[in-house]
Amino acid sequence: MKGAKIIMQIKKRPVIWNRSYPTHSNKQMVAAAWRAIKKVLKISVKKLKEEWKDMNEKHLQELIKEIKYKAKCGRKRDSKWANYKLMDFMKKELLPRTCTCQQKKRAIAKKRNNTKMVRRKEVTTTVRHREKEEYS
Structure with a gap:
């Protein structure tokens, strides 16, 4: 009230x-x-x-x-x-x-793509790190 x-x-x-x-x-x-x-x-x-x-x-x-x-x-x-x-x-x-729903969809898609890129970098970094350990 x-x-x-x-x-x-x-x-x-x-x-x-x-x-x-x-x-x-x-x-x-x-x-x-x-x-x-x-x-x-x-x-x-x-x-x-x-x-x-x-x-x-x-x-x-x-x-x-x-x-x-x-x-x-x-x-x-x-x-x-x-x-x-x-x-x-x-x-x-x-x-x-x-913002319009279309703008929201673009923002969400962009966020997902950035997340995928971060995940790829993490995986790549982890693989490279393991390779260095194996050769050391």
């Missing part, structure tokens, strides 16, 4: 979360918005920022799961996280930072 209250207060203050908001880059305006939320919820600014960061990361994880599931199965995945729908206003802010 506390998370929902924090989300609703932050949603009312786009200066905090909307990067295209005119005063978003003004640190004093952002700090004033955090202090206003602090007064309403009676939670320290530090704790509010930690909670917001955690919820933002959780929302991003859930959003990525939804995108992957839709690409894989062709239908929408319903998140089990209670605050997911409350955080819908953040989709526009987060989507440019998430």
